[in-house]
Amino acid sequence: MMIASRVIVRGVVQGVGFRPFVHATATELGLSGSVGNSALGVVIDIEGDGEAIDAFVARVRNRPPPLARVESIEREDSPPLGRQGFCIIETDAGAVGRTLAPADVGICDDCLRELTDPSDRRYRHPFITCTNCGPRFTIIESMPYDRAATTMKRFPLCANCAAEYVDPSDRRFHAQPIACPECGPTLSFVEGDAPAVTGEGALLRARSLLRDGKILAVKGIGGFHMACDARDDRVVHDLRERKHRPSKPLAVMVRDVREARALGVVGDAEADAMSSRERPIVLVAKASGYTLSPSIAPGIPDIGIMLAYNPIQHLLLGLAGDAAGPAALVMTSANIGGEPILYSDDDLERVGDLADGVLTHNRPILMPCDDSVMRIFGSGRQLLRRSRGYAPLPVAAPFDLPPTLAVGADLKNTFCLAEGAYVWPSQHIGDMGDLAVIDSFAASESHFESITGVVPHQIACDEHPRYRSSSWARSRSGDRPVRVVGHHHAHVASVMGENGRDGSEPVLGIAFDGTGYGADGAVWGGELLLATYKGYRRLAHLGYVPLPGGDAGVERPYRMALAHLWHAGLDWESDLAPVAACPPREQSVLLHQLATGFGCVDTSSMGRLFDAVSSLTGVRQSVDYEAQAAIELEGISRGVDCAPSRYTFDWVQSDDDSWTADPRSVIRAVVRDLRAKVPADVIGARFHESVAHLVLEWAIRGRELAGVDEVVLTGGVFQNPLLLVRACALLGEAGFTPLTGLQLPPNDGGLAYGQVLVGSSS
Ligand SMILES: [Zn+2]
Ligand SMILES: [Zn+2]
Structure with a gap:
């Protein structure tokens, strides 16, 4: 029977090739009508055979374009109007609403093939994109998403590109940011006061700069990166000095998974994550034959690797037949210290000051966006930073x-x-x-x-x-x-x-982090909360320890170790690493502060306890980046057998009917092990095991009190893979359901x- 239907599709349906997909599907099924974007989402008016329309709706639901996310489909049938053909309606400029702006997408396989195909008209074109890949969020000025609402509006399509844009059978049909060598943006290379070099010459110069062991700034999708040869220790040092970043790990970029496997332990899950369209930096263990500069990720067993995600990066690493250049590049955001990533063309001078040469282009970046960072743990993914590739979905x-x-x-x-x-x-x-x-x-x-x-x-x-x-x-x-x-x-x-918890049932929330303002004015960070969205009850926490001098206590873990020793009634004997690390004058000031409470604030921070143990074991006395002491402690502890012993937190019941886990018993046991010459890595492993068991004990206590067996693990401390995996395993064995973040980071980014x-x- 012939009928007409209005079908409204909501979700990520703009800028993902949805209208062309609808056009192709309707044409194939012999349906007529139109498709357009509106404030409601994608609106499809369609008519023809009723069964064909059913098939059409099923296809939209089950097999949408790769980048689309269909949230809902509404359908209303009516008598047919006798329309002929199928057309795409241009977006009404006044239409605004709940259509979702898409995220930036790494270069797709089809575009990569064309980039390397000498017979393709986009051979070596640094701005090749299609419906399935390319910049989105970083170039969108406003919604609805059309070329005129992006920074590509200044590049009118040439005749060839325009023909592709209107051809429903073409992969670039209605793809907004497309371009070609004739009509697209251009690369340019600037070095000092020399005149700019453009086009292929710019790439050649940029690659030879890298080959010569110098630092290149390169404009990417969400900002400028600073790049250098990852095997050249001297230039990596130089880059660290210019960025004022002494030891925080730097990410490395390579061409493909095969090359990533030469640098790190990349299993299938890591490979999938690395080559996903979001192309995050993935943290993996360094490979045994690791040959990169030791200054890239000093003091830790892991390295962050990402694959080239835009055509410029592929060209920079070189296509087959290009003169050899560095196969692995340090790729780190161009900025100094804690400043935001430089991204705008107005930043060119500052970028030029940081680097020896700049490879830039004239496609403006509207929104800066840093690279995302991910780790695989067990069967799950943990995003440590959700940014490029994910925002603004x-x-x-x-x-x-x-x-x-x-x-x-x-x-x-x-x-x-x-x-x-x-x-x-x-x-x-x-x-x-x-x-x-x-x-x-x-x-x-x-x-x-x-x-x-x-x-x-x-x-x-x-x-x-x-x-x-x-x-x-x-x-x-x-x-x-x-x-x-x-x-x-x-x-x-x-x-x-x-x-997806609606909050009608409480969960046991275990939040371990460095610093968070608590309801009693103390610095919280080792908490067991019985929580719904409406409120929470603090069932247990780590026992308070005085944190002397706020930030100084965070930057110099030996201060935290000394505070823990003092709190545990242990003498500051000179053979202990934190005592040796602390200048005598600072010791006397610190002792006075601890004795009088002057300039001290109470803390239940689990992050600070990790700092203290890291200092006691001689791993790290002062830090250059957040959580460095804990990260390095985890690094030496990983894979170390600590059987049969671990430390235990004594339990103390407080006046308010909550429980505290006393860190003093753990600190005393650590010092006993140090005196018995137990190696630092074994102490580290025992400490991790102790904290994992504390998680389990708290969960058991919470279940007894509240009858709840869902346990949320959150806070920056749970970025620690050794702790997270062990805690989840212990909880699982005891019949609990551990819950962790899915897309959002456990740290303050979530x-x-x-x-x-x-x-x-x-
Ligand atoms: Zn593509
Ligand atoms: Zn063109």
Whole structure:
């Protein structure tokens, strides 16, 4: 029977080849009608045989284009109008609404093939893209997503490209950022005051600069990278000096999985993650024949590897037949210290100051976006930074949300906008200690409002009275309510929400991190919370230890070790590593502070306990980057057999009916082992085992008290793979269901999502 149907498809359906796909599918099934974008999503008016329409809808649901995400399909039937043919309706410029802006996508196999095919008209074209790949989020100025709303609008299509753009059978049909050598952007290479070299010459110069052991800045998708030969220790040192980044690990870029396997232990799961369209940096163990500069990831067993994800990077690494150049490049964001990544053409001079030469181009980057970072653990993936490739795609909300902005935390900041069934986490913004980062936060936030269409009616922020993110929220709130959310409550809520829990049943939330402002004014960070979105009860925490001198205690782990020794009633004997590391004058000031409590704040931080043990075992006395002491302790402990012993936390019941796990018993046992000449790696392994067992003991206690067996593991400490894998195994054996983040990081980068959920539940 002939009928007509209106089909409305919602989800990620713009900029992913959806309309061409609809056109091709309808034509194949002999249906007539039209397809267009609207405020509602993709609207398809279609008519023909009823069974063919059923088949059409099934195809849309089950086999959409690779980058599409179909969230819902509505269909309404009516009598046929006798339309002929099928057409694509141009986007109405006034249409705005809940269509989702797409994320940047790594170069696809088809484009890579054309890039290397001398007979293709886009052979060696640095800006080759198609419907299935290329920049999106970083070039979109506004929604709906069309070429005129991207930074590609300044490059009118040539006749050949225009023909592809309107040909429904072409892979570039309605692909917005396409270009070719005739009509696209151009590369240029700048070195000092010399005149710029353009085109293929620019690439040749850039590659010879790298070959000569110099530092190249190269404009990519979300900003400038600084690149150098990853095998050349001298130039890696030089790069670290220019970036003011003494030892924080640097990522390495190679061409493909085969080359990645020469550098790291890349299993199937790691290979899949690396070559996924998001192309994150994947952390893997260094391979046994590791030959890169030892300065790339000093002091740790892992290395971060990413595959080339845009054509410029492939050309830089060289195609078959090109003069040999470095096969592995250090690729790190171009910035100094904690400043935001440089991305704009206005930044060219600063980029030029950092590097020996700059490979740039004239396709503007509108939104900066750092590379994402991931680790595979067990059968799961853990995103440590969710940014390029993921932003600005939303994650699902576990319940219907009012229009909300959550501003996140001050470290590893990301924010979230939310409304209805969606939460949009931003790209990685950075550490809010830097004024330029706060500016970048504000710019990204207003851009996110425009591309999501969310007008927040409330703002959620952290409880910390001195967080810059929180004061930003208060200063911008106007007459909108500001929802203040406890730090660790937000951590737990974030994991609950990602796992689809609606909050009607509480979970046991174990939040281990470095620093979070607690409800009693102490620095929390070793917490067991019985939590729903509406509230929480603190069932247990790590016993308080005085943290002397705030930031100094974080930057110099020996201070934390001395505080733990003092707290445990142990003398500062000179053979102990933290005592030897602390200058005598600093010792006397510290002792005075601890004795009087002056300049000290109580902390239950698990991150600081890792610091103290790292210092005691002589692993790390002062840090150049966050969590360095704990990361290096995990590094030496991994794979070490600590049987049969571990340490135990004594349990103390507090006045308020909660329990504290006393770190003093562990510190005393560590010192006993040191005196007995137990090697540092064995002590480290025993300590990890102890903390994993503490997780289990807390879960058992929580189950006895509340009858709950879902256990959320969250907070930056759970980025520790040894601890996370062991804790999950122990919980599983004891019949618990461990819950961890799926897309959002366990560190403060995942906090804003939890703030949204708690802030919307009061
Ligand atoms: Zn492609
Ligand atoms: Zn062209």
